[in-house]
Amino acid sequence: MPAPTPARSTSEDFFLPELCSGGVLLVVVLIAELTAFVLTIAKHLPGEGVPLWLDLARMSLFLQWIALASSGVLCAVRPHLMRMPLRQAVAASYALLLAVTLVMSEVAYQASASTGIGQQLLPASHSGFVLRNLFICAIVSALVLRYFYVLHQWRSNVRREASSRFEVLQARIRPHFLFNSMNTIAALIRGRPELAERAVEDLSDLFRASLADASTRIPLSEELAVTRQYAAIEELRLGERLKIDWRMDAVPPDAHLPRLTLQPLIENAIYHGIEPRGDGGTVSMSGTLRDGRVDIEIVNPLPPEGVSGRGGRQMALENVRERLELAWPGRAGLEHGRDAGSYRVHLHFPYESMGSGEEP
Amino acid sequence: MKVMIVDDEMPARERLKSLLASVPGSELAGEAGNGKEALELWDKAPVDVVLLDIRMPVMEGLETARHLAALEHPPAVIFTTAYNEFAVEAFDTHAIAYLLKPVRVEKLAAALAAAGQLNRVQLTRLAAGPPVEARRHIAARVRDKLHVVPVENITCFIADQKYVTVCHTDGELLIDESLKDLEQEFAARFIRVHRNALVALSRVGQLEKDESGHFHVHLRGRNEPVEVSRRLVAEVRDRLKTGH
Numbered sequence: 001m002p003a004p005t006p007a008r009s010t011s012e013d014f015f016l017p018e019l020c021s022g023g024v025l026l027v028v029v030l031i032a033e034l035t036a037f038v039l040t041i042a043k044h045l046p047g048e049g050v051p052l053w054l055d056l057a058r059m060s061l062f063l064q065w066i067a068l069a070s071s072g073v074l075c076a077v078r079p080h081l082m083r084m085p086l087r088q089a090v091a092a093s094y095a096l097l098l099a100v101t102l103v104m105s106e107v108a109y110q111a112s113a114s115t116g117i118g119q120q121l122l123p124a125s126h127s128g129f130v131l132r133n134l135f136i137c138a139i140v141s142a143l144v145l146r147y148f149y150v151l152h153q154w155r156s157n158v159r160r161e162a163s164s165r166f167e168v169l170q171a172r173i174r175p176h177f178l179f180n181s182m183n184t185i186a187a188l189i190r191g192r193p194e195l196a197e198r199a200v201e202d203l204s205d206l207f208r209a210s211l212a213d214a215s216t217r218i219p220l221s222e223e224l225a226v227t228r229q230y231a232a233i234e235e236l237r238l239g240e241r242l243k244i245d246w247r248m249d250a251v252p253p254d255a256h257l258p259r260l261t262l263q264p265l266i267e268n269a270i271y272h273g274i275e276p277r278g279d280g281g282t283v284s285m286s287g288t289l290r291d292g293r294v295d296i297e298i299v300n301p302l303p304p305e306g307v308s309g310r311g312g313r314q315m316a317l318e319n320v321r322e323r324l325e326l327a328w329p330g331r332a333g334l335e336h337g338r339d340a341g342s343y344r345v346h347l348h349f350p351y352e353s354m355g356s357g358e359e360p
Numbered sequence: 361m362k363v364m365i366v367d368d369e370m371p372a373r374e375r376l377k378s379l380l381a382s383v384p385g386s387e388l389a390g391e392a393g394n395g396k397e398a399l400e401l402w403d404k405a406p407v408d409v410v411l412l413d414i415r416m417p418v419m420e421g422l423e424t425a426r427h428l429a430a431l432e433h434p435p436a437v438i439f440t441t442a443y444n445e446f447a448v449e450a451f452d453t454h455a456i457a458y459l460l461k462p463v464r465v466e467k468l469a470a471a472l473a474a475a476g477q478l479n480r481v482q483l484t485r486l487a488a489g490p491p492v493e494a495r496r497h498i499a500a501r502v503r504d505k506l507h508v509v510p511v512e513n514i515t516c517f518i519a520d521q522k523y524v525t526v527c528h529t530d531g532e533l534l535i536d537e538s539l540k541d542l543e544q545e546f547a548a549r550f551i552r553v554h555r556n557a558l559v560a561l562s563r564v565g566q567l568e569k570d571e572s573g574h575f576h577v578h579l580r581g582r583n584e585p586v587e588v589s590r591r592l593v594a595e596v597r598d599r600l601k602t603g604h
Contacts, residue, residue, distance in 0.1 A: 175442075175443045176415070176442050176443050179442035179443050179460075179461055179462075180369070180372075180442045180461070182461075182462055183369075183371070183372055183375065183442060183461040183462040184369070184371040184372070186375055186462040187371035187372060187374045187375035187378075187462075188371060190378060191374065191378075236371060237369050237371060237372075238369065239369075239370045241368075275368075275415075275417065276417050277417050278368075278393070278394055278417040278418040304417075304418075
């Protein structure tokens with residue numbers, strides 16, 4: 001179980017659901033009834049004693065009592081449980097379930113003994129009856145609590161994934177890039193409207209790519225097109241300072257790769273390697289295909305000495321590495337490092353012309 | 361009102377120029393691609409207001425503002441930035457004018473109108489700089505010319521009675537700052553070897569002892585060794601061994 005989280009603000013963040021709500025109550029009743037079936041069938045020997053249906057009816061009545069009473073109690077104390085650390089809350093819920101079973105068993109025994117109803121169905125030993133019930137409850141409660149806990153974990157994972165996708169999207173569109181591009185376009189509109197027009201088109205394509213599902217694989221030609229559109233905007237902005245050397249002819253254009261694999265790497269190279277340099281420099285991207293494996297290398301000059309590195313490079317690289325690993329577990333990779341005045345990012349992945357991830 | 365535009369991106373400068381043309385009473389009096397160029401240009405042709413981009417290569421905006429504010433007749437500074445910067449927030453925003461890019465012409469006109477009222481307090485704040493960053497250049501005037509020296513070219517700081525001599529690979533400068541402040545600001549790059557001297561860690565060569573028992577340290581890029589006081593010898597050796 002994870003470490004207890006102190007700040008549980010909304011009631012959805014708690015492992016125990018609202019047991020008084022209809023849907024959840026139905027689940028509880030179902031679980032109780034299934035347990036009744038299992039217990040009855042397990043102890044019933046065909047052709048002996050009371051008929052099966054009678055046994056089942058009695059068992060169901062008893063278990064539903066316990067289930068509904070437990071739900072009521074947990075529902076009432078839920079606001080208190082929510083304020084406790086997770087481990088304590090789980091332990092308290094478990095103890096309450098056992099306590100309810102104890103009380104209900106005792107009530108059932110006494111009622112039956114005093115009224116005489118169902119006398120012949122009761123076991124002979126009072127303590128044996130109560131202990132057996134507690135033991136069964138201990139097992140079933142553990143399973144039910146575990147079920148609710150896992151369900152809750154799964155739901156919060158789904159939520160977290162959705163919000164992390166949003167964060168990745170934000171990380172992909174650097175605010176500086178967005179506003180600087182807008183500024184460039186504003187500057188071009190009067191003097192060179194045709195360039196401004198193209199910048200708007202390039203920016204739109206880039207944003208469309210950023211908003212698309214990043215896990216889909218697209219042909220290299222498409223990824224290169226988006227990367228070149230991105231580079232075109234940067235070239236307008238940085239002018240002479242930015243030179244890009246594209247040497248990608250050796251890689252087949254139908255090689256598939258996850259969307260936005262190359263663009264963030266070029267963006268990183270420009271942001272960290274070219275922008276901090278007064279005289280600019282050249283970013284190069286080269287690719288090879290050998291033995292069914294595509295290798296791509298992106299090289300940029302290092303920023304001048306004494307410039308404190310801009311943050312954020314690692315995050316983008318990690319993101320691309322993870323997505324490559326996700327696409328081809330163990331068969332793709334990304335390495336990076338500096339040598340002789342330049343920074344190199346090297347990635348490799350299998351050559352697959354099919355996009356959907358089947359083996360070639 | 362004479363205005364200088366400083367931005368490393370040509371389209372950004374073009375846009376400010378065209379906006380400036382429509383603000384009556386203002387006049388473009390120079391443009392520069394980074395802070396160092398701006399300081400050198402200002403030295404030849406001073407202006408009243410500098411429109412200063414924050415993120416630039418060579419010398420970024422905040423450091424440029426700091427050097428400008430330390431001048432004898434400092435210009436008013438208006439920062440331009442593409443996005444709210446943490447660096448600007450380090451200042452009290454009331455003390456600093458800044459415009460978000462793309463700049464609106466009305467906001468530019470308002471900022472220029474207010475720039476005339478820049479007061480001493482604001483300038484002092486600018487000169488002190490944001491509390492965290494160390495300068496990457498030292499600027500000082502030698503015979504009417506402003507020199508801007510990158511910190512990596514500096515070999516040592518030597519304090520005299522009144523001034524501090526900045527020794528760098530191409531000569532010397534005098535600045536009116538205390539050795540103690542310099543030691544704090546450049547703690548990552550310089551180490552104190554004597555009551556009156558800081559030396560660049562990356563340039564330290566041999567440490568030697570002469571016949572009379574005095575210690576000296578040799579610095580790459582400087583002919584004369586610098587005296588090391590006896591009580592600091594152990595500390596200097598330690599820092600050299602660890603490399604920091």
